[in-house]
Amino acid sequence: MNTISPRPVDAVISAAREFLGDRLSLNATIREQHAKGEDNTTPTLPDAVAFVETTEEVSRLVKLCHQHEVPVVPFGAGTSLEGHVNPVRGGISLDLSRMTGVLEVNADDMDCLVEPGVTRQQLNEYLRDQGMFFPVDPGSHCTLGGMVATRASGTCAVRYGTIRENVLGLEVVLADGRVIETGGRTRKAANGYDLTRLFVGSEGTLGVVTKIRLRLHGIPEATSAAVVQFASLEGAVRSTIEVMQTGIPVARIELLDDDMMAASIAYSKLEGYAPLTTLFLEFHGSEAGVKEQAEAVEAITAANGGTGFQWASDPAVRAKLWKARHDSYWAGVASKPGWKALTTDVCVPISRLVEALVGAKQEAKELGHATCIVGHVGDGNFHQMVLYDPNDPQGLERAWDMDRRIVSRGLSLGGTCSGEHGIGLGKREFLEREHGVEALAVMRSLKAALDPKGIMNPGKMFRN
Ligand SMILES: Cc1cc2nc3c(=O)[nH]c(=O)nc-3n(C[C@H](O)[C@H](O)[C@H](O)COP(=O)(O)OP(=O)(O)OC[C@H]3O[C@@H](n4cnc5c(N)ncnc54)[C@H](O)[C@@H]3O)c2cc1C
Structure with missing residues (x-):
């Protein structure tokens, strides 16, 4: 008689059902929703999806997975862009999106304690009446847990830092189910290995x-936005470099190249702008400080060929502009109906930004790619969206090839293969090239020490 031995994951599923009930789902549609993120990878199904609600549930479930050597893939909102959440070896997709508690807000110390499923929009809504805000703002509805895990940033990083600078401490469930706390509430500490940053x-x-x-920040007394357009990409980038070198504390300085501006004008119905390379800026401070910053930036941009410097202090106009900026990904996708987009993510030292951006745009043109660029240029970070026809059998592979070229150029200019989206599956090949064999071996040792059975999101970051 043939007997089929039970799979280890079945033992986890039946034990987890006891404390999760129907929050442990085998439903095909739910598993499909957890098979990939907002990326261009091939989906891979988890065996089950667990909708956890407490640390204790996470700990019990991870302990079971450790015992049975079953993969666990944490899942926030699934907006990541490098194949981070694909359960490439099956197992449990651990969905944390229902852990949405804001547990503490300490106005005097300007910090808060949140659960990982809270989004930054939800947190800012919660904080709005308290004179504080959380500034790290990816252009997606992602969770703070996902942002921590991907070391995310956004348009305000140039002034307020990335998530790395804004996390004071964490509670973490380790791969064997133990729970630890890292960091603390003080603004500085010299107290041992920095596990939070790990x-x-x-x-x-x-x-x-x-x-x-998280660290919180005071809502500035005055905020104003400005838009300035350029006939050349170089003029916009040189302006950015000079603004940064002069030390003007801009809160945001974002670049849309001519193609992205054309797409955004059409998608977001922006009126009064030409389809030219454009800088979107925001200034925070006192009324006088904001005016002074804007005037200094206007002078720099004018000297670099910027025209039509327009102020927008009306909150509604400002909100429309920044919504358009945040929607630029969708504007880029909509610019070629029926096509898809591969989003690249390179960051270079700011002095090399002209070479990186102009070179990447030129190369894409020579190779016949349709692309559009959006950049957190104050940080030297930009995303060149490579559009491709999904019906063209070579389309995606050609887009990946362009991605590799952009990364290679960035690395050769002293940059990094990812400014903010992370490694996932998509950028694994560049890690060794960027960090070297020995540094990668140290990273692998850390992984082996903390996750000896290799159950935590296996296949990501490293090739095996
Ligand atoms: C339109 C659009 C715009 C974007 N703009 C930006 C941008 O400006 N800046 C930027 O940085 N990114 C941006 N992104 C990428 C994405 O939003 C970020 O990477 C985000 O941080 C992912 O969060 P998430 O909740 O969706 O995480 P997920 O995609 O669910 O997960 C991402 C990774 O984090 C892990 N993870 C999730 N939660 C936890 C947890 N609680 N504990 C441990 N690991 C966890 C997952 O296993 C996975 O490896 C954009 C994406 C889109 C689609």
């Missing part, structure tokens, strides 16, 4: 983040 950017490969203590 887990920030670890992409679910070292543990599950179940609580996050």
Whole structure:
């Protein structure tokens, strides 16, 4: 008689059902929703999806997975762009999106404690009446847990830092189910290895983040936005470099190249702008400080060929502009109906930004790619969206080839293969090239020490 031996994952599923009930789902549609993120990878199904609600549930489930050597893939909102959440070896997709508690807000110390499923929009809504805000703002509806795990940033990083600078401490469930706390509430500490920074950017490969203590910032007395357009990409980039070198504390300085501006004008119905390379800026401070910053930036941009410097202090106009900026990804996709987009993510030292951006745009043109660029240029970070026809059998592979070229150029200019999206599956090939064999071996040792059975989001970050 043939007997089929039970799979280890079945033992996890039946034990987890006892404390999760129907929050442990085998439903095909739910599994499909957890098979990939907002990326261009091939989906891979988890065996089950667990909708956890407490640290204790996470700990019990991860302990079971450890015992049975079953993969666990933490899942926030699934907006990541490098194949981070694909359960490439099956197992449990651990969905943290229902852990949405804002547990503490300490106005005097300007910090808060949140659960990982809270989005930055939800947190800012919660804080709005308290004179504080959280500034790290990716252009997606992602969770703070996902942001910690991918070391995310956004348009305000140039002034307020990335998530790395804004996390004070974490609660983490380790790969064997133990729960630890890292960091603390003080603004500085010289107290041993910095475990918080180890887990920030670890992409679910070292543990599950179940609580996050964040720094908050005071809402500035005055805010104003400005838009300035350029006939050349170089003029916009040189302006950015000079603004940064002069030390003007801009809150945001974002570039849309001519193609992206054309797409955004059409998609977001922006009126009064030409399809030219454009800088979107924002200034925070006192009324006088904001005016002074804007005047200094206007002078720099004018000297670099910027025209039509327009102020927008009306909150509604400002909101429309920044919504258009945040929607630029969708504007880029909509610019070629029926096509898809591969989003690249390179960051270079700011002095090399002209070479990186102009070179990448030129090369894409020579190779016949349709692309559009959006950049957090104050940080030297930009995304060149490579559009491709999904019906063209070579389309995606050609887009990947362009991605590799952009990364190679960035690395040769002293940059990094990812400014903010992370490694996932998509950027694994560049890690060794960027860090070297020995540094990669140290990273692998850390992984082996914290996750000896290799159950935490296996296949990500490293090739095996
Ligand atoms: C339109 C659009 C615009 C974007 N703009 C930006 C941008 O400006 N800046 C930017 O940085 N990114 C941007 N992104 C990428 C994406 O939003 C970020 O990477 C985000 O941080 C992912 O969060 P998430 O909740 O969706 O995480 P997921 O995609 O669910 O997961 C991402 C990774 O984090 C891990 N993870 C998730 N939660 C936890 C947890 N609690 N504990 C441990 N590991 C966990 C997962 O295993 C996975 O490896 C954009 C994406 C889109 C689609």
